Amino acid sequence: MPLIENNEILLKDQLIKLLLLKGITDKAVEFIKNNKEDNFFIYLAHNLPHTPLFASDNFLGKSKRGLYGDVIEEIDHGIGLIIEELKKNNLDKNTIVVFTSDNGPWLPFETHSGSAGLLREGKGTTWEGGQRIPGIFWGNGIKPGVINDLGSTMDIFPTLLEMSNTSMVNDRIMDGVSIKNTLLKHEPSKRETIFYYRSREIYAVRHGQYKAHLITQGAYNYPKGSNRKIILDKPLLYNLNIDPSEKYNVADKNPEILVEINKILEKHKKNLKAPNDLLKYREFGS
Secondary structure, three states: OEEEEOOOOEHHHHHHHHHHHHHHHHHHHHHHHHHOOOOOOOOOOOOOOOOOOOOOOOOOOOOOOOOHHHHHHHHHHHHHHHHHHHHHHOOOOEEEEEEEEOOOHHHHHHHHHHHOOOOOOOOOOOOHHHHHOOOEEEOOOOOOOOOOOOOOOOHHHHHHHHHOOOOOOOOOOOOOOOHHHHHHHHHOOOEEEEOOOOOOOEEEEEOOOOOEEEEEEEEEEEOOOOOOEEEEEEEEEEEOOOOOOOOOOOOOOOHHHHHHHHHHHHHHHOOOOOOOOOOOOOOOOO
């Protein structure tokens, strides 16, 4: 499992496992130092806390949460070093830092995974526990506070375009919407709808406070035998504002909501143009 920079192998075997978090953080800090006089973009994607888990000696055994907690604390420390470097070079006034994740906890790994709290299921599913994750924005002008509003990682791109006074992309339909004013002024998010995809199919749709499930499926055969794909004759409907755990199906009481969501879904499908050269997708674990 080598670590490669451009075409050069830097670390091999066990070394990469022991030094990866620290190594990637150090590279990010070094990059900031070398590019402090210019515009720069850093995409820092830690391979941890994905399994297998490893923590450096300075963090190993230090968390009450066990090895998973050790890894999280080391990631947190690394982000702190990056923020510190930005401040040291007076870049904190014109730099935006976004911290988020791509999915919820991978539940089969139990204590080597995170927790979705009261949310249902985890990674690999289109239930809220697999899809809903926190997003943290830090930077000059961003108004401090906690926002419980609808957003998507697809919104990061148009948001950064608008915040940097860069022209918006206008040669295609954009899936993202700018949340600039939500961050700066705490205005309501412009996003109203989320489409929950799995294997290039829409499994669920959220519009406002309601979420309709069209297809359900377990996470990569977890628990064992639960990976059966079920295409529902009648969608399940949940009010996420009062039932974020998706326990109480309210479809029978709200048929008009399902009609509205179906219209949104049909409009969305009409706007899709799939490339001809897409490779056939085989879902991991299927």
